[in-house]
Amino acid sequence: MRTLLPHLRAHRRPLAAAAALSLVTAATGLAQPLLVRRVIEAVQVAAPVRAAVVAVVVVLVAGSLVGAVQQYLLQRTAEGVVLATRRRLVGRLLRLPVAELDARRTGDLISRVGSDTTLLRAVVTSGLVEVAASAVLAAGAVVAMALVDPVLLAVTLVAVGVGAVAGVAVGRRLRELARASQERVGAMTAAVERALGAVRTLRASGATDREVQAVGRAAEQAYDAGVRAARVQAAISPVVGVAVQGAFVAVLGVGGYRVASGALTVADLVAFILYLFLLVMPLGQLLGAYSQLQLGLGALSRVEEVLALDEEDPGPRGAPTPDAVRPAGAALLELDDVAFSHPGSDRPVLDGVSFRVEPGTRTALVGPSGAGKSTLLGLLERFADPVEGSIRLDGVDLRDLPRAALRARLGYVEQEAPVLAGTLRENLLLAAPRATEAEVAEVLAAVGLSGLAERSPLGLDAQVGEGGVLLSGGERQRLAICRSLLARPELLLLDEPTASLDARNEAALARALDAVQRRSTALVVVAHRLSTVVDADQIVVLEAGRVVGVGRHEELVVSTPLYRELAATQLLVAG
Template sequence: MLSLVSAAAALAQPALVGQVIGAVGSGGAVLPGVLALVVVLVAASVLGAGQQYLLQRTAEGVVLSTRRLLTDRLLRLPVAEYDRRRTGDLMSRVGSDTTLLRATVTSGVVELAGSVVVGVGALVAMALVDAWLLLVTVVAVGVGVTTAVLASRRVRTLSRQAQEQVGAMSAAVERALSAVRTIRASGATEREVATVGVSAERAFTAGVQVARLQALVSPLGSIAVQGAFLAVLGLGGYRVATGSIAVADLVSFILYLFLLVMPLGQLIGSYTQLQTGLGALARVQEVLALEPEHDDVPERPAAGGAVAVLRTPRAGDPVPLLELDGVGFGYPDGTPVLRGVSFAVPAGSRTALVGPSGAGKSTVLALVEGFYPLLEGSVRWAGTDVRELPRAALRARMGYVEQEAPVLAGTVRENLTLAAPDAGDDRLWQALADVGLTGVVRRSPRGLDVAVGDDGVLLSGGERQRLAIARSLLSRPALLLLDEPTASLDARNEGLLRDTLAAAAADRALLVVAHRLSTVIDSDQIVVLDGGRVVAVGTHDELVDSSPLYRELATAQLLV
């Protein structure tokens, strides 16, 4: 609205100037016209300032809402999407792509509307002054504008390509920074700098292509405007000399021509900027179009359409807490990982998954957590297919510690309360004591508020592992999934953690993936996987006698 009112104020100025010139020529009163012109000028300036503020604020609001929406979708995508995409590219969509939307709002749509109003108003006023001068103006300007608009159409495609190259560069930087210590220790710094440099050069080349096309558009508009101005001066001077129009009318027409020129330049620039923004918007919409995980909705309805009841059996219940029945799975590249995997985890028991690398042990935990869709068979919780249960409610009953034991940048407190935001200090300290981290945290006067660094870099590998386990224990899960929990622990802390897990198993079930058999030697049952199949199930002593593969693993670790 302010843009339209501002346009009207701009259109009134040439008419008032013409009136003042006419009054001077006729000897009439000049002061009223001058005062009216001053009022219109001041009003236009105030309205313009207000418009720019609201425009910038609106643009920031658009960027904020888009970033929130995009971040929400990124954090809810199925895990398989993260396997297919590069983290740096996804980050660039939240950063640089959404930033381009700000320019689209501030220099695009709204200014485009205001420019159209001023341009149309100027054309109408020019037609009222002199039709022949208008005809010359329209012909000269029309040729230039048509050429510029046709050239601008290519901007959207080139802009999207440029943003994709920026995303690739961000991914290359993220890759290098995430492994900077390994790169430095491997003497690969120069090679990684060169790799990122190649990505940067590709982004530069794509950006230059956009700049080249945008630079081509501006001169076309300028040539059209200058040609129109020269033609109006020549023809207008002739018509004044012949008495066809008055000098005041020619001055008004020229001022209207200036009014037309300004929005015309804005129109071409806004159109080009709009094409750039639409290229970025396409990348944002590509992510928003991806189907997210629906935590509160079952993957499929229960029989008869009834809502499945999520219950948790206790120790001694004849129905197992978790059961895998003929589970088969393969990754998108077609490589099969699991083939007909079947076993049960009774409530309050300890079950271990062992086997050579690549046997599918970690994949079993990922399927139990619902990170990937099942291809064959079923996973049942207390007798109910997990696809009939709300995913969020099911995950709330499970704790999961990944093999890499991720620690979030922040403090010890923030990491511990990730799954238990209402836990008090007493519970936090008890969880730390359970995994032998109390002394480590008390070394700092900040206690629970001590920083752990980016990705937990200020902690050792073992300390990160134990912090992740403490975080999972705090949520008091009915089933605790542990992927290589002792991979980074020394013998002393492994023994401490084994005692902790034994105590934890008193009121919850454990499903533990382990290469180090000493961690799980006293499990209630050990499931041996090989080539994606279950080849043996039993206790340590039973498997030493019955399973050649398990006996080989145990012998290699001096457990037989």
Template sequence: MTAPAISGPEAAPTGVGVRHLLPLLSPHRRPLLLAGGLSLVAAAGALAQPALVARVIDVVGSGQPLLPAVALLVVVLVAASAVGAFQQFLLQRTAEGVVLTTRQTLTDRLLRLPVAEYDRRRTGDLMSRVGADTTLLRATVTSGVVDVVGSVVVGVGALIAMALVDVWLLLVTVGAVAVGVTTAVLASRGVRRLSQRAQEEVGAMSAAVERALSAVRTIRASGATEREVAAVGASAERAYAAGVQVARLEALVSPAGSIAVQGAFLAVLGVGGYRVAEGTISVAELVAFILYLFLLVMPLGQAISAWTQLQTGLGALTRIQEVLGLEPEHEDRPERPGTGGSSAGAPLLELDGVSFRYPDGTPVLNAVSLRVAAGSRVALVGPSGAGKSTVLALIEGFYPVDSGVIRWAGTDVRELPRAGLRARLGYVEQEAPVLAGTVRENLLLTRPGATDDELWAVLADVGLTEVVRRSPLGLDVLVGDEGVLLSGGERQRLAIARSLLARPDLLLLDEPTASLDARNESLLRDTLAAAGADRALLVVAHRLSTVLDSDEIVVLDQGRVVGRGTHHELLDSSPLYRELASAQLLV
């Protein structure tokens, strides 16, 4: 079916701000509040340390017992570092949870969009929203939401303390910086490996989304939406677990560097003791001021980083909100509609004056009417662009009709459960999508509870038994990405077998022999004969030799029915059909 013309990309929603981030954070508000509280505790510990250092120095100068003051300093230092480490891990884990729920929500929405949305959008762009854009939310949560609270507290407290001390001299040596950097680098050596694994899991999840979206019509027609959503959700959970492992190691990096740097400063204090004798300023005041300045510099850097991360995250959130703002296809109850007691020769499916045009106004069908009786075989033929494939898409409910009505066993399909109607239909697209995986997985898409005997029986119906038995793996033989390990005819017959397994009352086939050679076409004609033994067939055909024995052939041209009848009747009554038959040497 020809895709509708698009004048330009749809504008992304504007005005996305922090308020749009809150619904994503709401399910995780408890750990976020706890992380915020721990951030304040860590900030208080950091602000207390310079004062405790000054106290140690005063104790040394006064000759009082040194151990209590030093012990208190060490306890506060270790406790603040431990609280900071746990707070960072909790924050990183919560951020991974936000990414997980966002990915699952996006996947659920993407697999439920109206088919028209897939025609208008690029699959790769949709996938990037699930992968790359949701990943950017992680840094927004960690750097742009909670850390800034502790940074503000530390910065304001340091400014107040510095104003009280009134003197500043920064004593930082190259050795102290080297110790801190080296410690952090050594502690972070495993982060690259775990981060690479996490990215691989994200890539696997993106591949699962691409697999589902590339065959979304087959999945929708097979009633497999719920299972595909669950499968991609499981892949997202594996990415979440890998991300938590990265967060666990990164939570060790920050305190390792922090302890090393602060230890270096404590060593510097020993050197500063020699300057006490000069009497220009007390050592306690000097050291406290230095440490407070250091505490001031860090929040400034964190605030700048937080702002940058927040802006990046909001840009990603804009794209995510665009997809979440799209209306999904309405899902009905899963009951299967009855055939209305129809018998052989009775109208199973009827199109009555159906017209359809694309959203941009391009007309496709104009007052098309046809009937498919139970057990009959009807063919749609005509030149390319006549609207043949569109008829099948409308029957499946992928698009709403503009006018006219489609009836199933005498009932307007708009009054029937859509999922139930699709359960009565078997749909094989022109490209005959074969999903990456095994023959078994492809067949079970339509009937997950089918037995091996049923699988072998349906393979026999389409002449694929010997092909599958060539491998010792049997039903578990891999078909390759998009069925690349199968021939075109084998892919087509496997797609038909998948639809037949669901035992549909009506099988819709779109150009089943369009890309087949003469031998495979002959095999497929035998397959269609077997498939039509106990069900109705509606076949869109380019090669007329496939449908010569149809009960009725409907000729479409420019969206209109211009002829109907058997092959011999149309040779006499339809100039267009006679022209098509003559071009294929059938006259």
């Protein structure tokens, strides 16, 4: 409950209004038996009953109208709670450290934003306010029943109390099962997301049926967990039903005897039975609301698990950003004895890496797969920090800079070149939302993508499809490069920029990078195809996380056996 209240705090006014309306509804409900008793008493003595009947009708209609307004207010407030929670959750997810996101399944996180937050709606509509309103109505009914006949009240409380205690005990178990059910739903969503993301590979590999079975097994596990929760939730109804039936039978039996003995009038017995209805109905609602509350709190615990995670540290506030005046002897980028290991692993991914990058130069990182090249670019973007050593930009340690200010000076093109679902324009302006049409046209021409905007009558407003599926691999790669170039970074980081390009487009991209470099932008390029970097100002050769050679192509062919071997396998030198 302590975790739930912060989600409701911003909606306390409409919740308070709904609670006030529920009190009005409860008051009209409690007044009805008294008015009915007055009608019966008037009939017994042959007195006029019109006023009493009118009063019953007015109270009944007024209670119904107030109840309808209250339900609308609750529903609207519940949607507001879900909306606010989803915004908080999405904001936290998109600001989590990259390492934290890498350790979690995307589909499960999507499930928490979707289905888990939806269950919070029931907490508001059938939870807190209903619990409070039902409690008030039940308490009022008990007081009125005590005034009518304390003996019948004692009989009622014994029967109803047994059912209420049993219902609460069952409800406590329901929260645990609800959380387990939502976790299974999250696992199923992750399985579906995994399959849809690789649907072409699955069909080409003839693995569609196997994947359908795997997702089906995840769905069956979600079904089993849901059935277990439903079984416990269903147990509440018969418990309440037995208690209600027992209370009515006991009241009718004892009440009939007391009427026969003259201890109770017929009007009082009718009023008491009506109050019994008013007691039983809110108690049933109370136990139902309690079960809904347990379901919602089970889902809320999964939401809170994410909200409790720390966001990525934005870096020191107010820290000075590097300026155009570089300290004497400092390079644009300097790596000094950098070491890095993944959390929980003793195996170093990088070990003692040192090199410098000067403005207006091109540095290439080469080496076999697993040498640590992409990890090094991640450290430059501060997706993680070195465990030893330092990385400096204009002589300032990256850890002393705000992350946003650092990344504003860097351009980063990932190896997979992700393209977001949407239009060409939305993708191009992602890092530079204020770029002009002329600037967009310039970078498109620079990387040979001018024809892409002309291919559709919609131009730059043409859709690219989910993940850029309507583009070729080379077009996705170059679109990602355009996106970074539009931001005019001082340091451009390219992870395998030519991996999806043919020879013609590779040459076009090489010319574009030459033009970029002439604007005094330094380039750090990760490459397996050495033909794209043989003319780099500096080539850094990595092997098993260590630097085994630094120099130009012609120097490394002589001095570094690994580089000579790589060059020979790509026919750049004689074997």
